[in-house]
Amino acid sequence: MGSAVAVVRYAQHGAILVVTIDNAPVNALGAEVRRGLVDAIAAAEAAPGVAAVLIVGAGRNFIGGADIREFGKPPVAPLLPDVCQRIEACSKPVIAAIHGVALGGGLEVALAAHYRLALGGAKLGLPEVLLGLLPGAGGTQRAPRLIGAQAALDMMLTGRQLGAAEARALGLVDKLGVDAADPLEQGLAYAAELVAAHAPARRTRDADRLADVAASQAAIDAARSSTAKQARGLFSPLKIIDAVQGALDLPFDQGMALERALFVQCLDSPQRAGLVHAFFAEREVVKAPETRVAQPRPIASIGIVGGGTMGAGITVAALDAGLPVTMIEVDAAALARGRALVEKVYDGQVAKGRMTAAAKATTMARYTGSTAYDALAQVDLVIEAVFEDMAVKQAVFAQLDRVCKPGAVLATNTSYLDIDQIAASTTRPADVVGLHFFSPANIMKLLEIVVPERTAPEVVATAFALAKLLRKTPVRAGVCDGFIGNRILAVYRTAADHMLEDGASPYQIDAAVRAFGYPMGPYQMSDLAGGDIGWATRKRRAPTRDPRARYVQIADRLCERGWFGQKTGRGYYLYADGARSGTPDPEVAAIVDAERQRAGVRARSFTDDEIMRRYMAAMINEGANVVHEGIALRPLDVDVTFVHGYGFPRYRGGPMHYADTIGLDQVLADIRTFAQDDPVFWNASPLLVELVERGENFASLNQA
Ligand code: 3H9
Secondary structure, eight states: OOOOOSEEEEEEETTEEEEEOOOOOTTTTTTTHHHHHHHHHHHHHHHOOOOEEEESSSSSSBBOOGGGTTSSOOOOSSHHHHHHHHHHHHSSEEEEOOSSSTTTTHHHHHHHEEEEEEEEEEEEEEEGGTOOOTTOOOHHHHHHHHHHHHHHHHHHHHOOOHHHHHHHHTTTTSOOSSSSSSSSHHHHHHHHHHTTOOOOOOOOOOOOOOOOOOHHHHHHHHHHHHHHSTTTTTTHHHHHHHHHHHHHHHHHHHHHHHHHHHHHHHTTHHHHHHHHHHHHHHHHHTTOHHHHHHHOOOOOOOOEEEOHHHHHHHHHHHTTTOOOEEEEEEHHHHHHHHHHHHHHHHHHHTTSSSHHHHHHHHHHTEEEESSGGGGGTTOSSEOOOSOOOHHHHHHHHHHHHHHHTTTTTEEOOSSSOOOOHHHHHHGGGGEEEEEEEEESSSTOOOEEEOOOOOOOOHHHHHHHHHHHTTOEEEEEEEEETTTTHHHHHHHHHHHHHHHHTTOOHHHHHHHHHHHHOOOOOOHHHHHHHHHHHHHHHHHHHGGOOHHHOOOOOOOHHHHTTTOOOGHHHHHHHHOGOOSSSOOOOOHHHHHHHHHHHHOOOOOOOOOHHHHHHHHHHHHHHHHHHHHHHTTTTSSHHHHHHHHHHSOOOGGGOOOOHHHHOOOOHHHHHHHHHHTTEEEEEEEOHHHHHHHHHHHHOOOGTTOO
């Protein structure tokens, strides 16, 4: 007996019907797979010679979950909860042999099976929350019954992946397998064992880990109160808790109906659309054109020039990736400071118990410091992270040009300087690329890969390969002042400054931006980063500033007083005794007032909604310019930049996705209204105008 259905195959091995899910790349549970599973169970029921069913995944994983591409489209029967129901109802024991990942609906299929085997390297999780969803194929009802409310809530609210051993300890799986061995072979052995023991079709719906009602309720209550504090505007976490409450209160079938209703609410929410957009956008950004046509050069060692905050952060990122790093500084003292900054990161991890002293030693053994550029003769890739000054950078690149081997990639971490000009100062501009890290470089995920005109495609491909090694999210950017992120930031920050001078307080603007979903507002951010950085940029731009453009001087007044933010104890906020969070400063309010008078502005009030409309319109409009000019490949590259580098709330997908959700015609109408007062600043992007005229959205430009 067998079937030729491509994505689900089944064939008898003795008394075991082996059902193989073979739906590359991750065996997602699309409609065809769901149908195949139902057919396979029917076949098992019908065949007298079949004593048990074994479900395995082909390729690297068991099942990666429901097919995310189906979300937002009309549902196609059989629905996954019904498929799981069919598996659980099977009269013959069903065994899941899990290797690779069993995530979301994939784990729910395994939970509907009667017995579960996990290979050593397996990863099990219910990550639906990360997509704005809840487990919608029985996960919210079966997992708590199987492993208790607390452990199930932890899995579903964090979305984290459990290793096989932890899953076994919790009772999520029944048996641990050997890692490297064949899942089919081990699954067959386990199934044979169960058949020989006359193991019954044991159903998870009947499991009793919720029997202690008081303890279960206490776990739900605790999750509810901590989630209310931490969910930060997210919709699905509280729905997950409601579903688990249903698991405790209701008979199984009613609990399933509740889960379905809550799942559909999540599915229909804009947050789900935003989070799924972010998921696919993160996977699209890595496919820059050069990565399709060119092979990356090998990267076995790295050089870093500069041991300041950025250089040290990048060094940590590279050491953490297992790469040997050679750091160059101008003299022994500077080198010692650079090394100390690197060690400080690891010492912090040791102190927190996240790293052992031995592991730190092993990591630091990959670090070499030198004051001589010749130490970089053999490295495959160098990242320059010195002072932001063209002459200084060109001097560094002249040295790199002199010492580096042919084929070495020469990268600069500049945030705004013209990389074409840096490249032109070498004899090998094809090897020069921008790698713009964000501070702290060992933590922030974003890496702008800035591609000057003459860079060779394989150098770009190498930069993307490096991003993968360092576990960064790369976004390809073209050369302009500020690239994608800082260029757009400068514009919406200016919009904020206009509102500040027009009557909003920095504290109100920050609060409105936080309420939108950011972890902090622009003035908190400025205080954290240091006001001197923006000050230097404004001075640099002063000569080329449009004389007609409105220029708000409030920030300059603070900087002139040496109020650079946290590091100086005051900025827009006051930081008493080195405190990390600031309090509003009446003296700042007085300075703002004085500036309004100087500028002849009569203060007016803003609602939070008005603040966000202007803030977002400025961001979206400049985002459109950046796409229009080809600085960003697509709108989604802007979205990933802002989600990963600037704190944009992921559940809103990114500024361009967000623009689509409110409607580009609405954004354009806002810009045209604002332009009545300030036509120089509020200059609608040609791309935005064009899309509105064509009745299109940004998403239409995301398709390859
Ligand atoms: C769910 O299950 C809901 C249910 O509770 C209820 C239903 C009623 N679907 O990440 P990679 C694609 S919600 C469709 O680079 P890796 C991905 O886009 C779901 N496509 O590989 C990419 O395509 P492309 C719960 C998917 O090895 C390719 O596969 N599950 C799906 O680094 C390779 O992906 C999750 O949230 C999918 N489910 O990591 C798991 N998954 O090549 C989400 C991946 O065209 N997925 N693709 O760019 C992951 O976490 C990782 O992809 C995984 C593989 C760990 C599986």
